[in-house]
Amino acid sequence: MKNVQNQKRANKSLPFFFRDEFRVSLVIILISVALLITTFTFDIVPPILNRGIQPATFPKALLVLIIVMTMLIYYLATKNPWKVEKKLPGSFFLTLSSFVIFVVVSKTLDFFLAISALSIFVSYCWGEKRLFYLLLVGIIFPIIVFIFFETILGLRFPPGIITNIYYS
Amino acid sequence: MDNLLLMLAPLFSSKLLLVLFFGTLFGLILGVLPGLGPTTGGALILPFTMTLDPLSAIVLLTSIYCAGTYGGAITAVLINTPGTPAAAATCLDGYPLAQKGEAGRALGMATVSSTVGGIFSVVILVFFAPILAQLAYEFGQPEYFALAIFGLTMLASIGEGSPIKNLIAGAFGILISTVGKDFMTSIDRFTFGINELTEGIGFIPVVVGLFAMSEMLTQSTLINQIFNRIALKAIKLPSKDDYKKTWKTILRSSGIGSFIGVLPAEGGTVASLIGYSEAKRFSKNPEEFGKGSIEGIAGAEAANNAATGGAMVPTLALGIPGSATTAVILTGLIIHGVRPGPDLFREQPDFLYGIFGAMLIANILFFIFGFFGAKIFARITLVPNKILWPMIFAVSVCGTYSLNQSIIDVWIMLFFGVLGFFMRRYGFSVVPVIIGLILGELVEGTLRQSLVIFDGNWLMFFTRPIALTFFILSLIALAFPLIRSRKFKKNNDKV
Numbered sequence: 001m002k003n004v005q006n007q008k009r010a011n012k013s014l015p016f017f018f019r020d021e022f023r024v025s026l027v028i029i030l031i032s033v034a035l036l037i038t039t040f041t042f043d044i045v046p047p048i049l050n051r052g053i054q055p056a057t058f059p060k061a062l063l064v065l066i067i068v069m070t071m072l073i074y075y076l077a078t079k080n081p082w083k084v085e086k087k088l089p090g091s092f093f094l095t096l097s098s099f100v101i102f103v104v105v106s107k108t109l110d111f112f113l114a115i116s117a118l119s120i121f122v123s124y125c126w127g128e129k130r131l132f133y134l135l136l137v138g139i140i141f142p143i144i145v146f147i148f149f150e151t152i153l154g155l156r157f158p159p160g161i162i163t164n165i166y167y168s
Numbered sequence: 169m170d171n172l173l174l175m176l177a178p179l180f181s182s183k184l185l186l187v188l189f190f191g192t193l194f195g196l197i198l199g200v201l202p203g204l205g206p207t208t209g210g211a212l213i214l215p216f217t218m219t220l221d222p223l224s225a226i227v228l229l230t231s232i233y234c235a236g237t238y239g240g241a242i243t244a245v246l247i248n249t250p251g252t253p254a255a256a257a258t259c260l261d262g263y264p265l266a267q268k269g270e271a272g273r274a275l276g277m278a279t280v281s282s283t284v285g286g287i288f289s290v291v292i293l294v295f296f297a298p299i300l301a302q303l304a305y306e307f308g309q310p311e312y313f314a315l316a317i318f319g320l321t322m323l324a325s326i327g328e329g330s331p332i333k334n335l336i337a338g339a340f341g342i343l344i345s346t347v348g349k350d351f352m353t354s355i356d357r358f359t360f361g362i363n364e365l366t367e368g369i370g371f372i373p374v375v376v377g378l379f380a381m382s383e384m385l386t387q388s389t390l391i392n393q394i395f396n397r398i399a400l401k402a403i404k405l406p407s408k409d410d411y412k413k414t415w416k417t418i419l420r421s422s423g424i425g426s427f428i429g430v431l432p433a434e435g436g437t438v439a440s441l442i443g444y445s446e447a448k449r450f451s452k453n454p455e456e457f458g459k460g461s462i463e464g465i466a467g468a469e470a471a472n473n474a475a476t477g478g479a480m481v482p483t484l485a486l487g488i489p490g491s492a493t494t495a496v497i498l499t500g501l502i503i504h505g506v507r508p509g510p511d512l513f514r515e516q517p518d519f520l521y522g523i524f525g526a527m528l529i530a531n532i533l534f535f536i537f538g539f540f541g542a543k544i545f546a547r548i549t550l551v552p553n554k555i556l557w558p559m560i561f562a563v564s565v566c567g568t569y570s571l572n573q574s575i576i577d578v579w580i581m582l583f584f585g586v587l588g589f590f591m592r593r594y595g596f597s598v599v600p601v602i603i604g605l606i607l608g609e610l611v612e613g614t615l616r617q618s619l620v621i622f623d624g625n626w627l628m629f630f631t632r633p634i635a636l637t638f639f640i641l642s643l644i645a646l647a648f649p650l651i652r653s654r655k656f657k658k659n660n661d662k663v
Contacts, residue, residue, distance in 0.1 A: 024594050028336070035343075035358065043355045053619060055350040055357060058612050062343045069336045076332070082595060088389060095388035099381075099582045102565075106575060115565055119558035126391045126554035137558040145562045153219060155570045 021077035028070045036063045094125040110160025115142045174521035175294070179529065187224045188526055191231030192533040198232065199239020200545045201556065205252035206236025208379040210496035212560070214372055214503070215567035222504035223522050229497045230523055231530035234286055234476050236493075237436055238534050239545065241278040241469055245271060246546050254436030254472035257444040261457060261464030268460055272404040277462050278469045279538045280406055281418045285470035286531035288422035289429060289477025293484075294524050296430070300485035301513040309621060310629050313614035314638035316607045319488040321642040322431055323600050331649040333596045341604020342611055344369050351609065352616060364576040371499040373568050373581040374605055378598040379492075380564045381585020384557050386592065391553065403542045406462075414466040417447045425471035429478020429490055436472040436479075436491060443471025477527060484508050484520065488607065492599040495606055502606075503571075 042056040098118045106114035120138035128134060149155040157163050179185070198209035210229050217225035240255030245262035258278060265274040307315065320342075324334035347358045348368030359365040406414070421443035428439035447467025448457045457464045479490030480497075487508040489495035501508055506519070513520060538545075568581045588598045622628035630636050 020594060038358065038360075042357055045353045045355065053616055055353050055355045058615070059343060059346045059357060062339050062346070066336055066339050066343070069332050069339070073330065073332050073336070089391075091391050092385060092388045095385055096586065099586065103579055103582065106578070111569075111575070115562050119562060122388075122561065123554050123558045126388065126557075128552070128554040133555055137555055141559050142562045145566050149566045149570055153216070153570050155566075156573065157569070158573075158575055 019077075019081065021074055021082050025070050025074040025077075029067055032063045032067045032070070036060060036067075039063070091125055095122055098122050098125075106158075106160075110162045111158050112142060112146060112162045112166075113160065115145075174518050175525035175528065177518065177522050177525060179525070184224060184227055184522070184526065187220070187228050188231050188529055188533060191228040192235040192530050192537060195232035195235030195237075195530075196239040196242075196534060196537055196541075196545055197548055199236035199251045199255075200242050200548050201551070202243055202247075202249045202251055202549070204383070204560075205240065206233045207492045207496055208383060209236055210493055210500075211372070211375040211379050212563055212567060214375070214496065214500055215570045217500055217504070218571070222501075222506050223519055225500055225504055226497065226506075226519075226523055227526040229500050230480070230527050231533070233493045233497065234473070234527055234530040235534040235537070237473050237476055238279070238282040238286070238469075238538060240472075241282060241465075242275060242538070242542055242545055243549055245274045245278060245465075247549055252436070254440050254475070255468075256437065257440040257468035257472075258465060260444065260468070261459070261461045264458070265460035265462070265465070270460070272402050273406070273410070273462070274460075274465055275538075275542055276404040277406050277410060277414065277465045279403060279535055279542075281414070281421070281466040281470040282473040282538075283531050283535040284418050285422045285425055285472070285474035286476060286534075287528060288419075288470075289426045289474040290524060290528045290531065291477075292426040292430075292474075293477040293480050293527070294521075297481045297485045297520075298513055300481060301510040304486055304510040306634060308618075308632075309614040310618040310632050310635045311638070312610060313618055314629065314632075314635035314642075315486065315488065316611045316614065318638040318642045318645065319482070319607060320600070320604065320611075321645040323603055324646070329595050329597050331646070334600045337591065337596050337598065338600035338604040341601040341606075342608040344374065344601070344605050345608020346612065351613065362576075364574060369580060369605075370571065370577060371503070371602075371605065372571055373577045374584050375496060375499060375602055376564050376568050377581040377584025378588035378591075378601060380560060381582060382588030382592060382598065384561060385585060385589040387553050387557055401543075403539050405539075410462050414463050417450070417463045417466045418470045420446060420450065421467045421470035422474040425474025426478040428471070429475035430481045431490065436475040439475035439478075440468040440472035443474075444468040473531075480523075480527070484512065484523070485510070487610070489603055492602065495599070495602045498606055 039056040039060045042054075044056075045054060098121050101121070102114045102118045105117055116138045119142060120134050123134055123137045128137075146157065150157070156167075159167075177184075194209065194213070195206055198204045198206060210232055213228065213232065217228060220228065237252060237254055240250050240252030241258045241262065243249055243251035244255040244258040245266050248259050248263035250256045250259055262274045262278065265271070320335070320338045324331045324338060345368070347365055349355065349366050350357055356366060424443050424446060425436075425439040428442060429436070444457075444464055444467045447463050448454050448461075451457065451461070451463050453461065453463075475491065476493075479494045482488045482490045483494040483498050485508070487498065489498045498508065506512065506516075564581065565578055568577050569575065571577065588601075591598055591601075618629065619626070629639070
């Protein structure tokens, strides 16, 4: 309890633009405003086909609601600051970057290779150094999953350097 | 009598029994593993259910739900970490009792009270779901709109964390449902010229992303966490003395859990906390709570398992999910072409009572599995995260890809994984997003159709008594957290 209060106090001592509540609220509002602007580009239905309200009206109302409520949580947070979470460890950023690597590899090289690479990378970054277990999570298990999906669900995976060899 | 026979149908179908067996076993394993649980597990298994018929698919999901909710207790008692959020209150007394060398007694009580709570709630489900469905016949478009709004406001006010943040998350979920072609006019919304988005964003990428992938990122921040596991010799059935002490608590918590479950909120978690605090309030020995009270375990466990049947009531009768896991079950119903609501009760009683019966059997099965296999399940907690989560990643990716064979779905899943992690980090619950996504089409569709009926006059909503009642209840739901915090402050001031 005391720790949380200390964390709150520490957060309060920061300039407002460094505080979590400001940054989070700002991001939500900026994205919502961008989406709100997008809604003005939606096609307008002629009155004769229009049922009730225009297709853009409902998302517009939702976005305005989100913006108003975000302002409200920011206002409330100025009185009662959010608890500042501890700094994220390196393993988190490595895992996050593995998601990006996965997207790039699955798009350019191979879907299976992307799963395999991510599994080995994540397992290693989380502390697994034994080769057998790295092979288990990175090769043996993905092969089992692939075969299972292929045979039971009749799934065809996207083409790539390894999947092409498998399918040919 | 006919309905009773329909309920027993799963017992006479070898296929359904097999599904129940695997569902219960899988649910227990998921419940035991911290960070997984029935919601994430249900989301992971959803793509696989496409190979099953609708009844088997929903039986599989419901058995995972029942067993997974109980499974969380094993981890709560043995390593002081709730396997599922609903087992958080079980840690308070389960672990201290285990530390005293009575892990078997603690787990025995958790198993018995979970089973009683679960069975009690199935009885409630069997009686109340048809009544609620009958009432729903009176509902038109405006009433359904008001009901969906009530569901979302209830979720915001009773769910975990800040109600306003929950409302933002719910509104965001509804916003996601507007992506794609407008279902009334076929006009593109938020597609940004991407063809794959014209069909909208699917449930599964969002559900798997928000639950499984965000949890993987959360686990990446906890890799140095060390668990102290207490050895389990064998589960012991509660003694006569324990039964005497706890039977009232079990019944009370079963009632509380079933009631809380019916309300659209994070069912089991809230139910177990209320069940626990009520057990303490009524106890002759409240000072024992937190130090290994057997009543504390009974109160929490009966309530969280009772919430499972309760949460299925609005899910099946109205199509409004009563908890995060029932939102996944509702997704399962929708992707299998089953639309919950009053018509389901009239047209497919065999399907419905099959589910009721399966839930009843699942509760008995997890008692048997738990009683004889808790020692084995306890060993599952030893599987290190560095092995487990990369495997879960492989299953999540292939499962998400399998539905539409679309790589875009996999990327959407990863995007929601990252988003879900940051949402949780800053105190936004991810459950309202899922429920908003599920209810989105209902909210918008009924609103627009109501406005057609009312000729664009918004005030006409208030001329419909049922809709007006739901709106008033929504206002009360929104005011509830305010009243609760004032009362809490007042009580604190007194102390």
